[in-house]
Amino acid sequence: MSVEIFYDADADLGIIQGRKVAVIGYGSQGHAHALSLRDSGVDVRIGLPEGSKSRAKAEEEGLRVLTTAEAAAEADLIMILTPDTKQRAIYEQDIAPNLKDGDALFFGHGFNIRYGLIKPPANVDVAMVAPKGPGHLVRRQFVDGKGVPCLIAVEQDPSGNAQALALSYAAAIGGARAGVIKTTFREETETDLFGEQAVLCGGASALVQAGFDVLTEAGYAPEIAYFEVLHELKLIVDLMYEGGIARMRYSISDTAEYGDLTRGPRVITPEVKENMKAILREIQDGTFAKEWVTEDEQGRPNFAKLQAAGAKHPIEETGRKLRGLMSWVDRPITETA
Numbered sequence: 001m002s003v004e005i006f007y008d009a010d011a012d013l014g015i016i017q018g019r020k021v022a023v024i025g026y027g028s029q030g031h032a033h034a035l036s037l038r039d040s041g042v043d044v045r046i047g048l049p050e051g052s053k054s055r056a057k058a059e060e061e062g063l064r065v066l067t068t069a070e071a072a073a074e075a076d077l078i079m080i081l082t083p084d085t086k087q088r089a090i091y092e093q094d095i096a097p098n099l100k101d102g103d104a105l106f107f108g109h110g111f112n113i114r115y116g117l118i119k120p121p122a123n124v125d126v127a128m129v130a131p132k133g134p135g136h137l138v139r140r141q142f143v144d145g146k147g148v149p150c151l152i153a154v155e156q157d158p159s160g161n162a163q164a165l166a167l168s169y170a171a172a173i174g175g176a177r178a179g180v181i182k183t184t185f186r187e188e189t190e191t192d193l194f195g196e197q198a199v200l201c202g203g204a205s206a207l208v209q210a211g212f213d214v215l216t217e218a219g220y221a222p223e224i225a226y227f228e229v230l231h232e233l234k235l236i237v238d239l240m241y242e243g244g245i246a247r248m249r250y251s252i253s254d255t256a257e258y259g260d261l262t263r264g265p266r267v268i269t270p271e272v273k274e275n276m277k278a279i280l281r282e283i284q285d286g287t288f289a290k291e292w293v294t295e296d297e298q299g300r301p302n303f304a305k306l307q308a309a310g311a312k313h314p315i316e317e318t319g320r321k322l323r324g325l326m327s328w329v330d331r332p333i334t335e336t337a
């Protein structure tokens, strides 16, 4: 199955420049979308609750900050970039009462539409622009004249122009410099959740921690273990990013390559692949979504416990110490150590 990929030449920036956009939320994705839309000549306002700690950050950038309800009422395109678990309540309380004929409701991830938590009225366009990367890098790439690839999807199209509007929005945040792929809310949601759980975040974090534990429990210095399983991972992934696994294997020694080919499958065994399939089934049948929404409604007790345990893993202390000595490591995201 081939996908449709669009670039800057396929997008009409004038479409989004003719809309009044409300970006709801000013976190990782919200700040990136809002600032890049503004820099692309789009009329942007931010929607945040009165007491939000994000207000000052948006105002420091010269953005107009309104309450969510005011921003939704004023705009004709509303992009929801708040945490997925909060979107349903925000939509019902502040957005739905302010939707007008011809408005467009946009998402940065399909969770709430895919799992039926938000059901928009038939008279508004419903579309998604989902960057395939963390928000801080979406902004950094835009500023550097590059872009993070985006997925776009259309769920409702009463205007008949929802796809062109989504593509125009994606271009305004730099996505069409790198490539914009057309998909569906279902495909984006299920693959995004699987990617972050099994490989990019869950799988990679667990692999790194397990490698660090094995080396330090065997008596090796934590500093050496850190460089070996975490720091150097970026350098290896950079090569994969540039030219695939084959490019990485071309660059490493033949000793490393033989170890990779013979030992890798002993780490990621057929059982691990079965575990991945089970995780995918829980995403597809809604088990994960139900669990996460319930966890959030109960005040996130398990999430908080696991977060605290992760922060206490010895690799974090070793990393803090070593990164403090690495003046050359670029750390523009200030919220983390």
Ligand SMILES: NC(=O)C1=CN([C@@H]2O[C@H](COP(=O)(O)OP(=O)(O)OC[C@H]3O[C@@H](n4cnc5c(N)ncnc54)[C@H](OP(=O)(O)O)[C@@H]3O)[C@@H](O)[C@H]2O)C=CC1
Residues within 6 Å of the ligand: 024, 025, 026, 027, 028, 029, 030, 047, 048, 049, 051, 052, 053, 054, 055, 068, 080, 081, 082, 083, 084, 086, 090, 108, 109, 130, 131, 132, 133, 134, 135, 136
């Ligand atoms: N993080 C990422 O890089 C990616 C995220 N996405 C998707 O983008 C969306 C946003 O995620 P992310 O950027 O991580 O979110 P963050 O947690 O970084 O930011 C959330 C923002 O929403 C604000 N907020 C919280 N409650 C409300 C409310 N009731 N009304 C208005 N604003 C509110 C927060 O303000 P306060 O400061 O007051 O808490 C904050 O500014 C999600 O759908 C996510 O799946 C998609 C691709 C990548």
Ligand SMILES: CC[C@](O)(C(C)=O)C(=O)O
Residues within 6 Å of the ligand: 131, 132, 133, 134, 135, 192, 195, 196, 200, 201
């Ligand atoms: C990989 C995590 C992500 O899906 C992302 C940055 O794309 C997210 O939800 O943050």
Ligand SMILES: [Mg+2]
Residues within 6 Å of the ligand: 131, 132, 133, 192, 196
């Ligand atoms: Mg993602």
Ligand SMILES: [Mg+2]
Residues within 6 Å of the ligand: 109, 192, 193, 196
């Ligand atoms: Mg995600």
